Amino acid sequence: MxxxxxxxxxxxxxAVAAADPAVSLAQHLPEPPRGRTVVVGAGKAAAAMARAVEAAWPGEISGLVVTRYGHAAPTRRIAVVEAAHPVLDQAGEAAARRILDRVAGLDADDLVLCLISGGGSALLSLPGPDLSLADKQAVNRALLKSGAAIGEMNCVRRHLSAIKGGRLAAACHPARVVMLLISDTPGDNPLDIASGPTVADPTTCADALAILARYCVEVPSAVRAHLESGAGESIKPGDPRLGTPDVRMVATxxxxxxxxxxxxxxxxxxxxxxxxxxxxxxxxxxxxxxxxxxxxxxxxxxxxxxxxxxxxxxxxxxxxxxxxxxxxxxxxxxxxxxxxxxxxxxxxxxxxxxxxxxxxxxxxxxxxxxxxxxxxxxxxxxxxxxxxxxxxxxxxxxxxxxxxxxxxxxxxxxxxxxx
Incomplete structure (x- = not known):
């Protein structure tokens, strides 16, 4: 020894090498669609995943992913944007808006490849209605110091977002959505990887409020009002816009x-x-x-x-x-x-x-x-x-x-x- x-x-x-997207991502790719293929994604591995998709995809492809500063990888057809993690910034907010723009207006012949990995929750920092980026930054900083488990933090984040908690998948409808995930969460639950932008969320605003109370997390008044009014409710199981989830684990x-x-x-x-x-x-x-x-x-x-x-x-x-x-x-x-x-x-x-x-x-x-x-x-x-x-x-x-x-x-x- x-x-x-x-x-x-x-x-x-x-251990790190086994999770390299270049090693295993290609085998999880679906067949090309009749229509367009759009790639979107977020996370610390998003750029490396985009590079692996480009290397293996046989047809036309375009898209945009957001990753952490310093975690970019060279790509030719899929744009890569860098933003802050773990505390949110305006670059992440702007990238989330651009991602929603990319998937708008697709039809049933189109395919969306969603490349999701850990860190995507902070990188997709698009606030929900009546919330500001400063509101989300304050809550995120407090959660990181609170001792809350990752699933609890993500429950709160989903209900303050305009893109997480299934909202991204809903925006892709009626296109087919294939989720390629690199898991960073205990149990590999897609709902907790980047706060589940492409899967239905059974939790509620009331659950988010209970978590904030449990850990004595002080939040801006706008955040409390947002949750108490129910304005932050996410996309729930059974929503027809989500269809049957196609989740593929690239690395765990x-x-x-x-x-x-x-x-x-x-x-x-x-x-x-x-x-x-x-x-x-x-x-x-x-x-x-x-x-x-x-x-x-x-x-x-x-x-x-x-x-x-x-x-x-x-x-x-x-x-x-x-x-x-x-x-x-x-x-x-x-x-x-x-x-x-x-x-x-x-x-x-x-x-x-x-x-x-x-x-x-x-x-x-x-x-x-x-x-x-x-x-x-x-x-x-x-x-x-x-x-x-x-x-x-x-x-x-x-x-x-x-x-x-x-x-x-x-x-x-x-x-x-x-x-």
Missing amino acids: TEPGDLLRRLFSA PLMALQAAAVLAEHEGVRACILGDALEGEAREVGRVMAGIALSAATHSLPVPAPCVLLSGGETTVTVRGSGRGGRNVEFLLALAAALGGRPQIHALAGDTDGVDGLKEIAGAVIAPDTPSRAAALGLSLTESLERNDGHGFFEALGDAVVAGPTLTNVNDFRAILIV
Whole structure:
């Protein structure tokens, strides 16, 4: 087996590579229609997906997708627009309007390929009636700090939007709509990927209000009025404009974990996938994972060493301190604190899009000497955790994982290696 830190980074790279649209998107494309083919989409992987469609599509094609700043890819026939993520901006609002314009006036012989990936919810930042972009920005910032789960945040977002919650698919009617998705959400529910712009939404404005109340999220008066009046109701199941959904999963968190597991086994390390949809506060998940890792090291359960415990999903961080958050680095702080420098145990956690929270860093690695190296620099795991300052901690140690924009997104990747 190679050096633990190097193996962990190669496992992360294998997981990211498995989610590359160039690898698997072509096999999910439908037959060309009698009429026009229009491509629209949004997400951190949208540009890479558009490039893969262009490379494989046999006929005429046009369209527009929006992706995060720095995540563009060269295309010839499908326009690529960059916008802000996770906090919304006017570029995303304008792109959403242009996408709706692109699908207006289509007929039943036409085909719309919707390329949807994680991050699309913020990138399609078109406010609903009587709302401003500033209103949506305020709510989005508050939700990101609230500790709400991704499904809860997306429920609120759908009811403040003019394009999400099935509205994009409704705008395409009567054209056929094929959804090509790269999942970044626990359970791979299309409704939660980019807040479901192309699928029916059974949730209501009342559900959105209940979530805001549950997490004590203060919202502008216009937002509350919008929800209380029912003006934000989304497209519901059974709406004839949606037809029969044609959903095709191009890449998922489980596919990424399985690719990492194959590499680990090739290196002589048993791989145990604990789940691809783990949620909860990042620090609590870190403590739980520490217990499982210690069990493997001490009792050979659930698997004996050498082994790697793999998991995915999307944890949350309730930011209370002065740090910058980042759910993967927060997970690692809690994991390392609970392990207490236990020999044999190393770990990596990173976001497969290359960005952990608001920071252009994917995540970090820990080793048995992490606590002692930190102490030598005057750093404390527990104090950094209380400040939500995982990025500051791991940058100081030189243990950050920097992947750059990966042009895909299948959520978080966690690997705990017991040697």
